[in-house]
């Protein structure tokens with residue numbers, strides 16, 4: 082059974098239909114990527130799955146629960162976590178306090194200290210800056226913090242919305258390495274990217290989103306060698 | 318000496334403004350709305366103190382009753398009047414808040430009449446030290462508010478709920494992604510603001526025993542001004558703005574030539590500060606996101 086199942090999901094903003102009934106699934110243990118150009122509907126997909134924006138029709142099933150109409154904070158308590166587009170770390174809180182917020186959904190966490198230490202171990206830069214106000218971090222550091230924060234809740238499904246956006250090539254590689262590691266440690270990943278090459282390379286399966294519709298799907302390898310994908314997303 | 322007495326009085330008045338300003342600023346920061354009815358919660362608290370003292374004679378019980386009743390009132394107003402308007406235009410919310418304000422004032426008038434009630438909370442006398450003569454109620458007000466503000470600052474900075482409040486005020490969407498129930502945080506914010514308003518009502522009645530249904534109107538507007546001066550949405554800003562307001566008011570009232578214009582002077586300061594710093598002294602620019 083799939084961990085996440087999206088069926089005919091339709092989302093409108095006023096008169097604009099951003100998602101025209103998309104269906105896809107993410108199985109436990111997979112890395113699945115949605116690739117698509119700017120404005121294709123990737124962020125809308127991510128936000129509507131996790132309950133930040135309402136859908137007009139269709140359904141979202143997660144881990145056996147129908148979460149279509151569930152408010153975001155309850156979905157998060159079911160073990161879904163998201164690194165949002167643009168990182169959105171809490172600028173006024175310190176690095177440490179951001180991690181505390183990441184673990185908000187775990188009640189009376191006895192292993193809280195270990196959890197934080199594990200994030201610091203994974204992201205040594207964050208350990209060095211744990212008492213720094215997050216708003217003063219560099220873009221790369223904020224991305225690391227957003228990822229660390231999202232992992233604090235021990236998600237079953239981690240969703241990342243363009244985590245490589247605005248990062249130097251070196252950092253982009255690091256981000257994809259970290260995603261692979263998270264996945265190896267047992268976290269299922271749904272990734273959204275414009276950086277198609279790198280994301281397809283680490284993906285088990287992928288879907289191509291165009292104008293609010295899924296137009297292509299396959300394994301990461303299949304899509305990497307597909308003529309259409311090469312032309313549109315891999316620069317020839 | 319006289320000046321130091323004026324200053325202490327100003328800080329005490331200022332701490333009352335700060336109590337009220339905190340309610341405005343926290344609700345604004347977290348629910349992104351201007352709770353125009355906040356001043357009237359003070360008035361309701363005042364009547365609770367009046368009723369309790371008339372029946373039980375104890376001012377501390379009066380304060381407790383006011384706190385409990387105001388918290389229940391604040392949370393109820395939020396649930397019935399404001400929550401259904403989440404996502405509505407700010408103008409609709411503002412008009413609703415003004416409506417709530419009139420509703421509270423009119424209800425109080427229907428129940429208690431329009432003639433002022435006298436509430437002699439406690440006659441604490443004066444205390445002399447270091448050549449100063451200071452009414453004890455001033456020191457009580459100052460002391461209590463300092464403790465409350467300290468507790469509030471620690472609560473916001475170090476507790477899970479307090480940090481969640483900062484998170485919600487900064488980015489509601491990201492806060493939800495942490496699993497924070499934004500509606501619950503907004504409710505808690507209204508509860509805290511209303512409890513502070515009850516304390517402010519108590520301090521005001523200690524200062525002057527006359528109580529009518531517009532008790533909270535002018536202090537509410539001044540405290541809102543103080544919140545804007547400090548930077549609306551900022552907790553230390555509300556404390557600073559409130560204190561500033563009280564000190565300016567106290568000093569202005571001791572200078573006969575300008576005393577009659579004290580209110581005008583306070584609002585003038587707001588205008589000047591906003592011209593120099595549109596976000597207020599400690600305010601920051603904010604972006605809005607889903």
Ligand SMILES: Nc1ncnc2c1ncn2[C@@H]1O[C@H](COP(=O)(O)OP(=O)(O)O)[C@@H](O)[C@H]1O
Pocket residue numbers: 094097098099117118119120121122123124125126
């Ligand atoms: N808040 C909004 N209001 C109106 N239209 C929106 C809003 N957010 C996104 N859209 C529109 O929906 C479409 C999909 O946007 P989005 O999901 O952000 O795409 P992507 O993440 O793939 O770049 C775009 O046409 C965009 O203009």
Ligand SMILES: [Mg+2]
Pocket residue numbers: 123124125166243
């Ligand atoms: Mg996007």
